[in-house]
Amino acid sequence: xxxxxxxxxxxxxxxxxxxxxxxxxxxxxxxxxxxxxxxxxxxxxxxxxxxxxxxxxxxxxxxxxxxxxxxxxxxxxxxxxxxxxxxxxxxxxxxxxxxxxxxxxxxxxxxxxxxxxxxxxxxxxxxxxxxxxxxxxxxxxxxxxxxxxxxxxxxxxxxxxxxxxxxxxxxxxxxxxxxxxxxxxxxxxxxxxxxxxxxxxxxxxxxxxxxxxxxxxxxxxxxxxx
Numbered sequence: 001x002x003x004x005x006x007x008x009x010x011x012x013x014x015x016x017x018x019x020x021x022x023x024x025x026x027x028x029x030x031x032x033x034x035x036x037x038x039x040x041x042x043x044x045x046x047x048x049x050x051x052x053x054x055x056x057x058x059x060x061x062x063x064x065x066x067x068x069x070x071x072x073x074x075x076x077x078x079x080x081x082x083x084x085x086x087x088x089x090x091x092x093x094x095x096x097x098x099x100x101x102x103x104x105x106x107x108x109x110x111x112x113x114x115x116x117x118x119x120x121x122x123x124x125x126x127x128x129x130x131x132x133x134x135x136x137x138x139x140x141x142x143x144x145x146x147x148x149x150x151x152x153x154x155x156x157x158x159x160x161x162x163x164x165x166x167x168x169x170x171x172x173x174x175x176x177x178x179x180x181x182x183x184x185x186x187x188x189x190x191x192x193x194x195x196x197x198x199x200x201x202x203x204x205x206x207x208x209x210x211x212x213x214x215x216x217x218x219x220x221x222x223x224x225x226x
Contacts (some may be wrong), residue, residue, distance in 0.1 A: 003180040004084045008061055012074050015055055015062075023177075026169060027073040028062070034070055044070030081164050084179075088214035091179055093225035115142030116226055121189050141193055142223075148196040149219040151204040156213030168211055171198040172183045175218045185226050192222045 002071060008028050011167030012021035034047035040047060055065050055072075055195070061080040066073050092104035118141045136143050164172065174195040181188045204212055 004080060004087055005174065005176045005180050007083075008074075008076060008080060008099045011060055011062070012072070015057075015065075015074075015177050016051060016061065016072060021074075023173065024073070026048070026069075026173060027075055030070065030072040030074070031070070033067075033072060037070070048072050050123030057125065076169075081169055081172045082160070084176045085160075085210055085214040087179055088175050088218045089210075091217065091221055109165070110144060112146070114223055115140055115224070118142035118145070118189055121226065141189070144209050145192055145196055145219055145223055148199055148204070149223070152199065152212045152216035152219065155204050155207060155209065156216050158213070159209040161208035161211060164208075164211070167202045167205065168196075171202065171207075171215065172211065173197045175215055178218050178222055182193050188222055189226055192219060195219065 005023060009021045012028045012030045013032070014017050016030045016032035018030070018035065020031040021028050023029075033044045033051060035122065037044040037047040043178070045067065048070050052065050052072060053065040057063065057065065060081075061077050063077045064075040066075075117133040122141060136147070138144055161168070173189070178188070178191045178195055178225075181191045194216065199207070199215055207215070
């Protein structure tokens with residue numbers, strides 16, 4: 001099943017009649033004007049501006065389109081962000097064929113298996129500093145993900161938001177990236193950490209309850225898949 005990001009990219013491609021749309025910041029950017037402009041004998045900037053004037057967005061997941069530097073930048077609708085929450089709450093990550101993590105060394109405090117898994121995935125597990133197992137901060141990425149998920153669970157609920165702030169939209173975009181991460185455990189781990197960082201730019205207790213619940217679900221499912 002296509003995720004929200006894939007659906008948005010496909011929708012932009014259909015609107016402009018050309019492939020290549022991708023997430024750029026918080027917009028879906030299409031480069032379709034570049035090859036079309038070459039055939040039409042125009043500059044990409046001119047053609048993109050003309051296309052932006054006549055594209056019909058009614059019934060799509062976009063609320064606006066702007067031409068910038070030859071690209072067509074599509075603004076995602078509030079309903080699209082809500083669809084990310086829906087996908088996150090229903091998502092089940094596939095089990096991964098992972099190698100057994102390295103043996104857990106003898107530290108002053110026992111290290112959580114997921115913490116060690118994250119350290120080895122991120123290349124920090126070769127010879128970590130003594131006492132790192134006991135650390136409960138950003139230097140221990142596994143702990144950060146587990147703690148973030150727990151905090152999100154404390155504030156999560158079924159109450160939807162009427163709209164999303166720019167920070168909340170940024171978080172939902174990070175969750176959408178996690179949902180579509182198929183490149184293996186290391187890319188998924190990095191995506192999960194970016195999502196956790198986005199959570200803490202807002203703080204879990206300030207998130208709409210349903211958004212917090214969706215983020216919790218993504219982190220928990222992602223951790224089980226590493």
